[in-house]
Amino acid sequence: MMHNKLISSFGRRKARRLRITSQRAYxxxxxxxxxxxxxxxxxxxxxxxxxxxGFGGGEHLLEQLAKNPSVSVVGCEPFMNGVAxxxxxxxxxxxxxxxxxHEDVRYLLDQLPPSFFGRAFILFPDPWPKKRQHHRRLITNxxxxxxxxxxxxxxxxxxxxxxxxxxxxxxTVLYNHPQLALREGPLSADPxxxxxxxxxxxxxxxxQKAVTQxxxxxxxxxxxxxxH
Numbered sequence: 449m450m451h452n453k454l455i456s457s458f459g460r461r462k463a464r465r466l467r468i469t470s471q472r473a474y475x476x477x478x479x480x481x482x483x484x485x486x487x488x489x490x491x492x493x494x495x496x497x498x499x500x501x502g503f504g505g506g507e508h509l510l511e512q513l514a515k516n517p518s519v520s521v522v523g524c525e526p527f528m529n530g531v532a533x534x535x536x537x538x539x540x541x542x543x544x545x546x547x548x549x550h551e552d553v554r555y556l557l558d559q560l561p562p563s564f565f566g567r568a569f570i571l572f573p574d575p576w577p578k579k580r581q582h583h584r585r586l587i588t589n590x591x592x593x594x595x596x597x598x599x600x601x602x603x604x605x606x607x608x609x610x611x612x613x614x615x616x617x618x619x620t621v622l623y624n625h626p627q628l629a630l631r632e633g634p635l636s637a638d639p640x641x642x643x644x645x646x647x648x649x650x651x652x653x654x655x656q657k658a659v660t661q662x663x664x665x666x667x668x669x670x671x672x673x674x675x676h
Contacts, residue, residue, distance in 0.1 A: 470532035477535040481548045483522070486559045489547050494520035496566040499598075501553045501586070502573055504654055506534025511650035512569075513542050520545045522565070524553040557594040564598045568605045572654045572665075575611035587618050596627050601674040604631070608649075608667050610658040612637050615666045622670055633668030642666050 466474060483489055490497070496519050503509045503523045513521060523546060525531050531550060538546065549556045573586045587607070599605065605628070609615050616637035622628055634642045642664045645651070655665060 466529060466532050470529070470536050473536040473538075474528065474532040477538070477543070478531065478548060478550070480543060481535075481546055483547050483549045483556070486556070489522065490520055490544075492544065494518075494545070496520070497522060497564060499565040499568040500524065501568065501570045503534060504530045504572075504652060506530065506537065508569065508571060508650045508652045509534065509546075510537055513538075513545060515650075519566075520547075522547045522549060522556075524549040524551075524556065526551055554591065554594055557598055560598045562597050563600040566600050566603050568595065568599060568603065569607075571606065571608045571652055572610065572658075573614075575609060575614040577611055577613055582617070585614065585617060587614075587621055589621060592621065592625065592627075596672060599672045601672055603672045605670040605672065606649075606668070607633075607670070608655070608665055610655070610663045610665045612639055618666075618668065622668070625670075627673050627675075628670040629673055631669045631671050633670075634666050637666075639664040639666075 498512065498516075498519055498521045500509050500512075500521060501524045503525045504527070506523070506525075509521060509523050512519070523534070525534070525548070531548060535548075570587065574584070595605075607618060607622070609618060615634075619633075619637060623630055623633075632646065645655075645665065646667055649667060658665060
């Protein structure tokens with residue numbers, strides 16, 4: 449159940465009309481995987497559950513599923529076209545390893561028990577670059593207060609962005625966070641010092657678009673510290 453109305457951290461929910469195959473995947477497969485109640489997330493008991501927030505077209509999520517056959521994933525994406533594209537490429541044998549939250553992730557986090565996820569990904573969230581839009585950015589202290597309790601102690605949080613202003617904001621929020629330790633990431637918001645994509649980071653469509661435009665990307669990995 450959704451209570452307080454949140455300021456949206458994402459843009460549109462739908463773009464162009466879906467292709468026939470994508471529409472069929474959206475209509476037929478989403479009902480099988482969509483989370484309607486947290487009580488029915490994964491009928492089996494996965495050895496580990498990961499979270500991807502804003503999976504776009506699902507390129508990263510699909511590759512993680514292929515590389516990690518023992519892991520199940522909760523994917524959060526409000527954008528209809530992205531969800532449809534992901535579902536159209538998802539293998540039927542992986543249906544029982546995926547659950548889709550088709551709303552704002554913050555509503556889901558409020559309902560989950562502690563230490564639910566063993567890893568989380570926030571890759572190229574909407575940067576909201578204009579100053580008047582900054583209040584719509586997802587990564588804030590308030591958001592971390594929702595996310596971190598759902599991560600196990602020692603869980604890794606992967607974050608990436610190609611927007612220097614947002615990277616600076618992320619560094620302000622996360623680099624000195626008392627529950628997080630920086631394991632990988634640039635020490636400045638200056639793209640001139642940003643390195644390349646680390647090994648083991650599957651390429652996303654948005655990331656490829658940024659690279660094609662000549663932009664550099666910042667890749668950051670944090671680890672949740674044990675509670676004392």
